Amino acid sequence: MKDSVQTKTILRALAGETLPTPPIWMMRQAGRYLPEYKATRAKAGDFLSLCYNPELAAEVTLQPIRRYGFDAAILFADILLVPQALGADLWFVTGEGPRLSTISSQSDFDHLKPASAIHDTLCPIYETVGILRRELPVETTLIGFAGAPWTVATYMIAGKGTPDQKPAHDLRIGNKVLFEILLKRITEATISYLSMQIEAGAEVVKIFDSWAGSLKGEAFQKYAVAPCFEITSALKAKYPQIPVIGFPREAGDGYVGFHSATGVDCVALDNSVSPDWAASMVQKDGCVQGNLASRHMVTGGKDLVSETRAIVKSFSQGPHIFNLGHGITPDADPENVSLMIETVRNN
Numbered sequence: 373m374k375d376s377v378q379t380k381t382i383l384r385a386l387a388g389e390t391l392p393t394p395p396i397w398m399m400r401q402a403g404r405y406l407p408e409y410k411a412t413r414a415k416a417g418d419f420l421s422l423c424y425n426p427e428l429a430a431e432v433t434l435q436p437i438r439r440y441g442f443d444a445a446i447l448f449a450d451i452l453l454v455p456q457a458l459g460a461d462l463w464f465v466t467g468e469g470p471r472l473s474t475i476s477s478q479s480d481f482d483h484l485k486p487a488s489a490i491h492d493t494l495c496p497i498y499e500t501v502g503i504l505r506r507e508l509p510v511e512t513t514l515i516g517f518a519g520a521p522w523t524v525a526t527y528m529i530a531g532k533g534t535p536d537q538k539p540a541h542d543l544r545i546g547n548k549v550l551f552e553i554l555l556k557r558i559t560e561a562t563i564s565y566l567s568m569q570i571e572a573g574a575e576v577v578k579i580f581d582s583w584a585g586s587l588k589g590e591a592f593q594k595y596a597v598a599p600c601f602e603i604t605s606a607l608k609a610k611y612p613q614i615p616v617i618g619f620p621r622e623a624g625d626g627y628v629g630f631h632s633a634t635g636v637d638c639v640a641l642d643n644s645v646s647p648d649w650a651a652s653m654v655q656k657d658g659c660v661q662g663n664l665a666s667r668h669m670v671t672g673g674k675d676l677v678s679e680t681r682a683i684v685k686s687f688s689q690g691p692h693i694f695n696l697g698h699g700i701t702p703d704a705d706p707e708n709v710s711l712m713i714e715t716v717r718n719n
């Protein structure tokens with residue numbers, strides 16, 4: 373264990389070390405911008421079949437590691453597998469995104485399974501983790517993940533992605549009791565799911581709260597900070613050596629103090645915050661991850677290089693993991709990813 377901590381740069385940064393070159397990985401690094409991903413997805417049939425096929429899910433997780441030599445691999449799966457394992461119907465509409473059966477009444481909630489039942493559905497995911505731990509290069513860290521309860525709830529309530537999360541806000545205001553028991557069910561399931569990923573070999577876990585930015589003030593504290601604290605505390609009690617990355621996307625001022633309020637080892641930043649601001653206000657409390665705008669993976673060129681250098685420089689005085697501010701998009705050019713990595717490593 374000690375040896376692997378010393379050789380894996382991501383684990384060193386997560387332990388608080390300031391490295392001369394930040395380690396790097398990329399959200400959605402296995403995805404549709406890569407021709408080899410599209411080929412494997414076609415072989416699996418569709419996206420969900422790919423998620424539940426351990427051999428093929430491990431294969432697409434490894435593809436960006438082989439192509440680029442990222443310092444971390446992120447398990448190939450999706451945050452919406454947890455609602456599916458709780459009994460929601462889930463399907464993906466090409467060109468539009470996810471669709472789920474909705475939760476709008478107590479009776480909808482009563483049809484969900486208990487958190488302890490999720491492993492019946494999710495056991496192939498743990499198998500994928502096991503394959504990856506055997507096949508990844510020794511220097512590459514394996515990151516497991518789950519969605520944060522608020523973000524997962526927004527999809528379960530609306531039955532799809534929404535630009536403003538209005539159905540979820542309406543429920544949290546209009547039927548607080550139902551909203552809170554739903555959040556509690558998702559929180560329990562998430563602790564159990566991440567525990568099983570760790571048992572199977574995940575070395576770090578990341579909690580994606582993609583819609584945290586639409587929670588303001590007290591609601592942000594109650595529904596973004598508190599669930600992240602609960603999940604992190606439960607994991608730390610069982611697995612004190614496993615670092616946790618929190619990503620309260622578009623939290624703005626909510627990023628300040630997020631490390632200490634939740635207990636996460638690293639706060640991932642979206643690209644709406646300035647690196648200089650985040651270095652003084654957030655990185656002072658621990659490791660940060662981010663935060664190049666993903667559009668640079670489409671546009672490339674000298675702006676990509678100068679922005680990448682600026683981010684590396686801003687965060688050079690503390691622990692930093694280089695990443696995008698959100699996932700890479702399908703229209704990205706794979707060559708721009710190489711240019712970003714080269715710029716970070718030859719800075």
Ligand code: CP3
Nearest residue numbers: 399400401402403419446447448449450451469580582699
């Ligand atoms: O980052 C990785 O490479 C690991 C795998 C991963 C996926 N989704 C694969 C995926 C991870 C970590 C996620 C997280 C996820 N999924 C989030 C949180 C992060 C974020 O992006 O904000 C959310 C909100 C989801 C839900 C989800 N899954 C949506 C809204 C969509 C459709 C959007 C789109 O790009 O089509 C997905 C599908 C999805 N998840 C794809 C991938 C590679 C594309 C599916 C395909 O191959 O068609």
